[in-house]
Amino acid sequence: xxxxxxxxxxxxxxxxxxxxxxxxxxxxxxxxxxxxxxxxxxxxxxxxxxxxxxxxxxxxxxxxxxxxxxxxxxxxxxxxxxxxxxxxxxxxxxxxxxxxxxxxxxxxxxxxxxxxxxxxxxxxxxxxxxxxxxxxxxxxxxxxxxxxxxxxxxxxxxxxxxxxxxxxxxxxxxxxxxxxxxxxxxxxxxxxxxxxxxxxxxxxxxxxxxxxxxxxxxxxxxxxxxxxxxxxxxxxxxxxxxxxxxxxxxxxxxxxxxxxxxxxxxxxxxxxxxxxxxxxxxxxxxxxxxxxxxxxxxxxxxxxxxxxxxxxxxxxxxxxxxxxxxxxxxxxxxxxxxxxxxxxxxxxxxxxxxxxxxxxxxxxxxxxxxxxxxxxxxxxxxxxxxxxxxxxxxxxxxxxxxxxxxxxxxxxxxxxxxxxxxxxxxxxxxxxxxxx
Amino acid sequence: xxxxxxxxxxxxxxxxxxxxxxxxxxxxxxxxxxxxxxxxxxxxxxxxxxxxxxxxxxxxxxxxxxxxxxxxxxxxxxxxxxxxxxxxxxxxxxxxxxxxxxxxxxxxxxxxxxxxxxxxxxxxxxxxxxxxxxxxxxxxxxxxxxxxxxxxxxxxxxxxxxxxxxxxxxxxxxxxxxxxxxxxxxxxxxxxxxxxxxxxxxxxxxxxxxxxxxxxxxxxxxxxxxxxxxxxxxxxxxxxxxxxxxxxxxxxxxxxxxxxxxxxxxxxxxxxxxxxxxxxxxxxxxxxxxxxxxxxxxxxxxxxxxxxxxxxxxxxxxxxxxxxxxxxxxxxxxxxxxxxxxxxxxxxxxxxxxxxxxxxxxxxxxxxxxxxxxxxxxxxxxxxxxxxxxxxxxxxxxxxxxxxxxxxxxxxxxxxxxxxxxxxxxxxxxxxxxxx
Numbered sequence: 001x002x003x004x005x006x007x008x009x010x011x012x013x014x015x016x017x018x019x020x021x022x023x024x025x026x027x028x029x030x031x032x033x034x035x036x037x038x039x040x041x042x043x044x045x046x047x048x049x050x051x052x053x054x055x056x057x058x059x060x061x062x063x064x065x066x067x068x069x070x071x072x073x074x075x076x077x078x079x080x081x082x083x084x085x086x087x088x089x090x091x092x093x094x095x096x097x098x099x100x101x102x103x104x105x106x107x108x109x110x111x112x113x114x115x116x117x118x119x120x121x122x123x124x125x126x127x128x129x130x131x132x133x134x135x136x137x138x139x140x141x142x143x144x145x146x147x148x149x150x151x152x153x154x155x156x157x158x159x160x161x162x163x164x165x166x167x168x169x170x171x172x173x174x175x176x177x178x179x180x181x182x183x184x185x186x187x188x189x190x191x192x193x194x195x196x197x198x199x200x201x202x203x204x205x206x207x208x209x210x211x212x213x214x215x216x217x218x219x220x221x222x223x224x225x226x227x228x229x230x231x232x233x234x235x236x237x238x239x240x241x242x243x244x245x246x247x248x249x250x251x252x253x254x255x256x257x258x259x260x261x262x263x264x265x266x267x268x269x270x271x272x273x274x275x276x277x278x279x280x281x282x283x284x285x286x287x288x289x290x291x292x293x294x295x296x297x298x299x300x301x302x303x304x305x306x307x308x309x310x311x312x313x314x315x316x317x318x319x320x321x322x323x324x325x326x327x328x329x330x331x332x333x334x335x336x337x338x339x340x341x342x343x344x345x346x347x348x349x350x351x352x353x354x355x356x357x358x359x360x361x362x363x364x365x366x367x368x369x370x371x372x373x374x375x376x377x378x379x380x381x382x383x384x385x386x387x388x389x390x391x392x393x394x395x396x397x398x399x400x401x402x403x404x405x406x407x408x409x410x411x412x413x414x415x416x417x418x419x420x421x422x423x424x425x426x427x428x429x430x431x432x433x434x435x436x
Numbered sequence: 437x438x439x440x441x442x443x444x445x446x447x448x449x450x451x452x453x454x455x456x457x458x459x460x461x462x463x464x465x466x467x468x469x470x471x472x473x474x475x476x477x478x479x480x481x482x483x484x485x486x487x488x489x490x491x492x493x494x495x496x497x498x499x500x501x502x503x504x505x506x507x508x509x510x511x512x513x514x515x516x517x518x519x520x521x522x523x524x525x526x527x528x529x530x531x532x533x534x535x536x537x538x539x540x541x542x543x544x545x546x547x548x549x550x551x552x553x554x555x556x557x558x559x560x561x562x563x564x565x566x567x568x569x570x571x572x573x574x575x576x577x578x579x580x581x582x583x584x585x586x587x588x589x590x591x592x593x594x595x596x597x598x599x600x601x602x603x604x605x606x607x608x609x610x611x612x613x614x615x616x617x618x619x620x621x622x623x624x625x626x627x628x629x630x631x632x633x634x635x636x637x638x639x640x641x642x643x644x645x646x647x648x649x650x651x652x653x654x655x656x657x658x659x660x661x662x663x664x665x666x667x668x669x670x671x672x673x674x675x676x677x678x679x680x681x682x683x684x685x686x687x688x689x690x691x692x693x694x695x696x697x698x699x700x701x702x703x704x705x706x707x708x709x710x711x712x713x714x715x716x717x718x719x720x721x722x723x724x725x726x727x728x729x730x731x732x733x734x735x736x737x738x739x740x741x742x743x744x745x746x747x748x749x750x751x752x753x754x755x756x757x758x759x760x761x762x763x764x765x766x767x768x769x770x771x772x773x774x775x776x777x778x779x780x781x782x783x784x785x786x787x788x789x790x791x792x793x794x795x796x797x798x799x800x801x802x803x804x805x806x807x808x809x810x811x812x813x814x815x816x817x818x819x820x821x822x823x824x825x826x827x828x829x830x831x832x833x834x835x836x837x838x839x840x841x842x843x844x845x846x847x848x849x850x851x852x853x854x855x856x857x858x859x860x861x862x863x864x865x866x867x868x869x870x871x872x
Contacts, residue, residue, distance in 0.1 A: 003521045046442060063503075105479060342473050
């Protein structure tokens with residue numbers, strides 16, 4: 001019988017694991033230098049945590065099961081509900097703003113497609129307890145900081161943002177019926193994804209009223225430079241409201257912070273960005289590859305109600321998620337992955353079989369000193385051992401002649417020198433060890 | 437409604453996550469310097485992969501569920517079956533010996549107890565395709581290397597080993613009936629865990645035959661120095677067999693390698709170590725805290741049949757697992773965890789509100805250079821910002837007076853100096869940056 005991995009999951013063989021670690025290392029390094037602390041939650045939670053946030057219909061998209069007591073559990077499809085649960089549980093003792101990141105393994109019970117698997121990892125970066133647009137802009141900065149760290153440039157990816165608060169205020173001022181708002185929002189979400197005529201048709205179907213259709217279409221086409229409350233209200237022929245004024249002010253502060261952070265050229269306003277999730281309340285954004293041939297690389301925004309929805313106080317929050325699957329495809333396609341080879345600092349070789357007794361002790365000394373050291377399990381001719389050293393990518397070969405005598409060969413340059421064992425070990429510790 | 441984590445799972449708040457990362461970093465560092473490459477498998481597999489190795493009864497101990505197609509899946513309770521599956525799938529292209537490690541998240545549907553949770557992590561280190569006892573000894577070395585790296589000494593933990601091959605050979609020479617062997621082995625496993633009389637009673641019940649009981653009891657009490665085939669056979673009054681001779685030879689080679697690696701004082705022979713799992717075939721070992729007040733810290737051994745059982749060729753394997761839960765308790769109890777504080781290299785402060793425009797740009801420069809840099813979201817007096825800097829554990833404060841003028845304060849010594857912004861940034865990049 002032959003066993004296979006489940007469809008939509010990945011086997012991380014060492015060469016694939018090196019790519020995953022390369023991405024994870026960049027995510028963690030960037031998070032830490034931006035002042036975020038790492039957290040994690042259990043891989044499964046009570047199902048109700050997820051349905052409380054996303055509704056009962058989410059259950060069918062999750063891997064769920066029951067514990068011995070008959071309670072429904074599910075593998076986490078995202079970490080934000082767990083984050084909210086954890087923060088709520090310690091809300092009175094956590095110093096704010098809370099700046100946390102995580103790189104959780106997540107699972108969704110859906111059919112695998114390109115860029116969308118049943119099991120994946122998603123870097124999450126969140127700031128909780130800070131209402132200022134500085135927090136939104138900071139999250140965007142962290143997102144861009146990572147993309148740049150991974151070798152991408154504004155020619156490779158673009159971050160587009162908008163304001164759910166402004167959209168809501170405009171729809172309200174247009175007297176859009178409450179029950180029409182989700183459909184209108186969904187139509188707007190398609191603006192960049194379907195031909196203009198299709199967008200118009202969807203919008204008409206969603207809004208019903210001609211005046212609303214015209215207003216939304218005009219609003220969607222407005223450039224960021226025109227997003228002043230007075231201009232919007234004039235253009236859409238609606239009365240100015242405090243909500244519109246506040247949302248415009250907020251968007252302007254956000255934009256100013258992006259520019260101060262020096263990442264303005266990565267980011268542009270686009271009213272078509274609304275994000276699928278119902279819970280966003282303010283600035284929202286998405287990162288796509290420049291050609292938009294892939295799914296979103298990252299997405300996020302402000303979600304000021306979630307902690308309260310999940311039983312906590314009303315504490316504001318903003319953040320984003322970046323998955324490893326689309327990012328990995330993009331880095332591969334753009335040739336941005338550096339060569340990631342397994343490396344061994346030193347391969348220890350016995351010049352003759354009688355010297356092997358000293359090999360293990362030497363390997364032990366080197367490893368304890370932080371030098372990655374290998375040797376051959378087989379007692380074989382020195383030439384074969386050197387061949388194995390090269391196959392393993394070793395940079396130096398330490399040739400053990402006796403417990404006291406050694407030769408040190410540089411496998412890159414081919415240089416070789418005889419010396420005492422102590423000298424050779426000291427040399428290697430200096431070059432590769434933790435004290436080096 | 438208030439949500440809780442599922443019993444037996446852990447919320448990794450930042451201070452707990454730092455401990456997890458401290459342990460993971462040591463595991464990874466030690467693995468790499470010992471020449472192992474990292475791999476990982478999906479968190480869930482087809483249930484049959486686990487039942488093929490451990491029998492149908494394992495299913496009730498797993499979190500299992502069905503996919504949309506109705507196939508049974510389970511969250512992995514261990515990674516070894518997945519490792520065997522992955523190696524089998526590429527057995528012809530992987531260079532041997534295969535030296536892989538992993539730090540998988542694992543789940544078991546059991547009632548939580550001290551040191552035993554429903555969700556945990558387990559460092560796994562395996563060598564596949566090498567029959568030499570050097571490979572077994574090397575795995576033990578890696579295990580000890582990590583314990584030492586984490587600050588433990590032979591006074592804190594002990595590794596006890598034995599040989600399943602020798603036990604099998606002895607039981608066979610004693611003419612133990614095949615169907616009695618599991619019970620006899622299980623009784624032996626209790627030797628160190630129950631009073632001598634209880635052990636004797638269990639052994640009698642298991643073996644039936646008085647001669648076998650006496651033989652096993654004598655064998656169990658033998659010191660390692662006496663483990664020569666001739667001495668064993670004389671002591672137990674049995675005829676010498678090739679299996680006994682080979683197993684004694686193997687044990688002696690293993691012991692010699694431990695000594696050459698310089699870890700002899702951490703390890704001792706103990707016939708009572710048999711390991712619960714049915715699939716071990718050679719050397720087996722366990723690590724316990726010296727007081728044996730906790731569950732096993734680590735355990736492993738040779739399992740030469742697993743790859744074949746899981747549909748592959750007969751390729752030998754040896755390795756061990758070390759969980760994070762018992763290890764964490766032990767490090768905590770022994771006071772071996774270093775202070776693990778969140779740290780910020782530099783806190784950037786505006787001397788007055790008009791200077792804030794320059795703060796974000798400076799923060800951006802520092803972070804991109806690899807310096808972890810923070811600032812206050814609130815525009816507030818310099819004293820309050822310094823207080824926040826101290827609360828965040830910052831080592832330096834960069835006081836921005838204008839886009840060109842700055843002050844640099846050492847928050848440890850209190851020293852402060854005025855300089856140009858460029859000088860201050862260069863100073864910080866040198867001290868904390870990636871180029872520093």
